[in-house]
Amino acid sequence: MTTDPQAERPKTPAEHGPMVLLINEVDIDYEVWEDRRRGLRERFTGMQGAGRTVIHAVKGASFAVYEGESVAIMGSNGSGKSTILAAIAGLLPVTGGEIYASYEPRLMGVGAALLPKVSGMRNIRIGCLALGMSVEQIDERLDSIIEFADIGEAINRPLRSYSSGMKARLLFAIATSIRPKILMIDEALSVGDKEFRAKSEGRIQDMLNHAGTLLMVSHNMNELKRLCTRGIWLEEGVILADGPLDEVIATYTEGT
Numbered sequence: 001m002t003t004d005p006q007a008e009r010p011k012t013p014a015e016h017g018p019m020v021l022l023i024n025e026v027d028i029d030y031e032v033w034e035d036r037r038r039g040l041r042e043r044f045t046g047m048q049g050a051g052r053t054v055i056h057a058v059k060g061a062s063f064a065v066y067e068g069e070s071v072a073i074m075g076s077n078g079s080g081k082s083t084i085l086a087a088i089a090g091l092l093p094v095t096g097g098e099i100y101a102s103y104e105p106r107l108m109g110v111g112a113a114l115l116p117k118v119s120g121m122r123n124i125r126i127g128c129l130a131l132g133m134s135v136e137q138i139d140e141r142l143d144s145i146i147e148f149a150d151i152g153e154a155i156n157r158p159l160r161s162y163s164s165g166m167k168a169r170l171l172f173a174i175a176t177s178i179r180p181k182i183l184m185i186d187e188a189l190s191v192g193d194k195e196f197r198a199k200s201e202g203r204i205q206d207m208l209n210h211a212g213t214l215l216m217v218s219h220n221m222n223e224l225k226r227l228c229t230r231g232i233w234l235e236e237g238v239i240l241a242d243g244p245l246d247e248v249i250a251t252y253t254e255g256t
């Protein structure tokens with residue numbers, strides 16, 4: 001393991017499949033206004049002054065991910081993990097650098113795009129449409145999605161009445177209903193109970209066995225060790241380490 005990105009890449013295309021994801025010198029900034037109205041006013045007049053803060057959430061991050069790899073992303077609260085996953089998913093623009101992906105990455109995050117006012121059942125349909133499934137494909141898969149989520153009668157209740165674990169079950173069932181090529185999970189498994197975690201880890205292993213690629217953020221080192229082989233340590237938006245998971249976890253736990 002090393003902090004020099006060129007020196008010791010953990011996996012090469014010969015060991016894995018082809019490169020599926022390239023993050024090249026990526027910077028991501030957030031603009032925060034002390035007061036929203038003033039922010040709009042200053043933006044309209046072109047004047048930028050006090051009250052505007054730019055947060056450099058990710059700074060010059062570079063890494064490549066190969067088909068079949070499972071990468072753990074770790075780091076303190078606020079280190080930029082969710083930001084980088086959101087940018088890879090195309091939900092956030094980058095301020096600098098480029099992100100290339102061979103397949104559309106699917107992000108399972110805590111605040112994923114489901115509708116709180118409609119039932120779990122409707123959300124399955126909406127979520128599957130958003131993943132590009134046809135109505136016929138959804139009809140075919142509906143039962144197995146409901147079965148995997150396994151939340152009983154609650155499937156007919158509005159999502160806003162769900163506990164966080166129930167929401168995670170539904171989200172995971174939808175996101176993995178068609179085996180994704182690139183799956184990204186942002187702390188979404190840890191809210192599930194033991195049985196659900198085992199079931200979802202099984203599904204992730206299955207995906208990895210079929211040349212899927214995983215990027216996973218978690219503060220639970222055991223969960224990361226079960227699923228990932230490579231680790232990336234991010235701190236204050238900078239990649240401090242990238243290498244075999246055990247080594248990166250050792251450095252991370254020493255360094256924090």
Ligand SMILES: Nc1ncnc2c1ncn2[C@@H]1O[C@H](COP(=O)(O)OP(=O)(O)OP(=O)(O)O)[C@@H](O)[C@H]1O
Pocket residue numbers: 030031032055056057075076077078079080081082083084
């Ligand atoms: N919507 C936002 N607007 C402004 N700043 C944000 C926004 N989201 C995150 N940030 C800032 O960007 C930085 C990185 O945040 P991010 O959510 O990516 O951290 P994280 O590594 O996922 O942390 P955690 O472990 O707490 O989930 C932090 O300084 C945070 O305050």
Ligand SMILES: [Mg+2]
Pocket residue numbers: 081082083186
């Ligand atoms: Mg986060």
